[in-house]
Amino acid sequence: YEWWTDEVNLVGTLCGVGELVPVLLRQGSGAIALVGSVAGYGGLPKATVYGPTKAALINLAETLYLDLSPRGVDVFLIDPGFVATPLTAANDFHMPALQTPVQAAQAIVDGFARGDFEIHFPKRFTRVLKALQWLPRRFYFRLVRRATGL
Template identity: 65%
Template structure:
């Protein structure tokens, strides 16, 4: 069976826009691809952190901006195109997360998380898709999370936002693959990042950002639609998703809900 996407094994000269590149998975993936020879545009709010990621990589393009500023997307995209000549692959990796039970959620906090995790992706898609569709090539990679597989405690807003990204990636694939574009859905398990550092519970199969970046690169090389890792954890959650609700709720309550 053929891969669902075109495989990416050669990165030299490939133009990548990595949104959310200042820390965690985004920073590690940026460095992984820069070392492989890609031309990577690094975006996030904090320019000084992006400069640190770009250090020693002359082909890096530092392009900081606030992803919640809709007008800034077009300006940054134009700048990146002027520097690199275009974008072959955009990776949406920016995220907001705050561990909270359902009764702790505030309207403002929920709106912010949804705007960062979901709304900004729509703005980014509207920015890059016209040129990709016009030339009939390009790639969209969306970093969601296994928290989007099932309703889990402490992810009262983050989880639903990631579930929406999973749904979005699926429909984008059916829309865009026939028109020559590739769509990748990236679902990490627990990774050591500033976001997961907020968690006050044991995180099974915790990985480093560097390990996550290598897993993502392997997924690109295999042409996968869904890149999920580590398998020993993600496959358990996939199984949980297929269980009847009665069993699923019982397992989640017993093993995952704080007592």
């Protein structure tokens, strides 16, 4: 269990949002972009801390959207798949649909330009993970185990 992961992913974000929201509400405009992950869509192997913290951020973004958008504050949720970084280079498992940082940045810029609440990429990967959530858990677990080999 890596405690720093939940401190950075969740607690750090909550503290930042807690400071930012009152300012944005006072000025009646602005935007917040939170970085979730496709790992927050459902349980995945080797994501004991990372996955649940990202799931919490997805929920937080949805809640903030409902609370803040009527008051002039835009909320965006960025849910990337795997992006080639020094951090992901240390992963000891296959990362399907791996994106370059340039591809990820372009997907984010394009999502902002369209005004999308959720910016998830690459679509060929993220849509499959979203669809898996409709399955009964026993089927979901089997498919995830088969796909990951874990």
